[in-house]
Amino acid sequence: MSTDFTTPDLSAALALLRAGELVGIPTETVYGLAADASQPAAVAKIFAAKGRPNDHPVIVHIAGIEQLSDWAQNIPESAYQLANAFWPGPLTLILERQAHVSDSVTGGQNTVGLRAPAHPITHELLRQFGGGLAAPSANQFGHVSPTTAEHVRHEFTPEQVSLILDGGACQVGVESTIVSLVGGVAKLLRPGGISRAAIETVLNSAIEHHTDQHSAQQRVSGLLDSHYAPRTPLITGSLAAILKIANEKQQANNKVVLLTQEKHTDLSYPQQKMPDEPTAYAQSIYATLRTLDQQGFDLLLLETPPEGAEWLAIHDRLNRAAQQKLV
Structure with a gap:
């Protein structure tokens, strides 16, 4: 992972964030579009730039476990267990929010999502910033998430995002695992860079898995039916199914x-x-979907990858990215 950044870059980012502006930041999962989470007007700029629905909550990024109580209350012991095991890293915890936490980051709910990212640039940025950064993925809402600084540059104008900290390509490449601990009951809401099995091992108990906002009974990032989608229609299915479609489409030019x-x-x-x-x-x-999106194809046909626990996050993203899923 690249750590090629300079003090002026970090100083400029800190100044912009404190002034209520947006900054593109690298994490180990995907690049984020960051604003000071304590400034509702700054967070509103994220929603405007992304075209994100105002009631869709954003994750607050913090430097580490010592900041948990700044943002959350009635924190169960399980939160500390998971944070000690996986922070900094690709795990977001949903907890009861502190009263001062703005509706702009919670979507008006009584919960807040918290994560301590592992990328050294953003970890240092957060350490110096001292507060929390609201930072959903740095892309237009519903579109493919960015995994390089160049991807972010393609999504926003310099007027929207004047600084992007370039931390190289993301090591994980899909968004963080989201676990709700509200009421002391652990629920997997979004699979990601930390496996369900690893979480269950730390908690020494099985956890429920909810795949949509209705069953989860709360709004969190990435649970909409359509998300992470390329602009070119994507169809997924078995090799036989997509070859049949390919033959039909090719005959139609x-x-x-x-x-x-x-x-x-x-x-x-x-x-x-x-x-x-x-x-x-x-x-x-x-990155592959973004590259193919720019090559003038009428249709992207993807052979569904293998099943298995280690493929869970990938299947989740592809299911939401696909316009059609063939059996």
Whole structure:
């Protein structure tokens, strides 16, 4: 992971954030669009820039476990167990908010999402900032998340985001795991960089998994049915199913590309080979979708990756990114 940043970069970022402006920041998951979480007017600029619904909460990023009580109250012991085990890292905890926490970051709910990111640039930024940074992914709402600084530059004008801290490509590549601990009951709301099994090991108990906002009974980032989507329509399914669609579309003079985990020499369409290992797949999926989005295809056809616990976060993102899912 790159740590190529200078004191002037960090100083400029701190000055902008304190002045209520937006800054693009690297994390180990995806790049974030950051504002001072204690300034509602600054947080409102995030929503305006992204086109994000005002009732959709944002995660507050903090330097570490010592700041938990600044933002949350009635914190269960399980929160400290998970924070000690996985912070800094790709785990967001949903907790009861402190009274001073603004509706602008909670979506008007009585809970707040908190995370301590592991990227050294942003960790140092947060350490010097001293407060919390509201920072959803740095992309237009619902679009593919950014995993490089260049992706962020493509999403926003310099007037919207005047500074992007370049921390290289994100190591995890998909968003953080979200676990609610409200009422002392652990619920997995979004799979991500920390596995369900790892969380259950730390808590020494099984946790529920809720896959949408209705079953979760609360709004959190990334639980909408349509999210993380490329602008080119994406269809996922078995190899046989997507090849059938590819043949039909090609006969209709549509330009298609296949995303598969094994190159097929007998096919005439363009192919993009995807990694056969989940860590590498997660690191590359968003960048791959963004690249293909810019190449004039009419349709992206993706062979569904293997099942299994280690692929859970990838399946979650692809299910929400796909316009159609074939059996």
